[in-house]
Amino acid sequence: MKFDVLRAHQGDKWYGVGDTRDAREVEVQHLVDRGVLRKAAPDVLNKAAPPVQNKAVSAPKNKASK
Numbered sequence: 623m624k625f626d627v628l629r630a631h632q633g634d635k636w637y638g639v640g641d642t643r644d645a646r647e648v649e650v651q652h653l654v655d656r657g658v659l660r661k662a663a664p665d666v667l668n669k670a671a672p673p674v675q676n677k678a679v680s681a682p683k684n685k686a687s688k
Contacts, residue, residue, distance in 0.1 A: 623647050624662035631658050 627641040631653070637643055642662060643650070653659045 625650060625654070625659040626662050627658070628660060629658045 623644070623646065625643045625645060627637045627639055627643055630636070630638050633643065633645070633650075633653075643659060647654075650659055654661070
């Protein structure tokens with residue numbers, strides 16, 4: 623199961639804030655209880671938002687290309 627790191631800590635390696643840790647839930651339950659880790663959201667929710675489209679009308683490069 624995947625967990626989001628809320629506070630830096632040393633487990634099987636060093637985990638910084640914002641890292642994702644893959645571990646068995648029973649092995650890290652004490653860290654979840656203390657607020658060091660939280661269960662990661664499903665991958666669908668972790669996707670980045672689509673890029674914003676440029677809605678501004680751009681001027682033509684020259685008068686002839688109107």
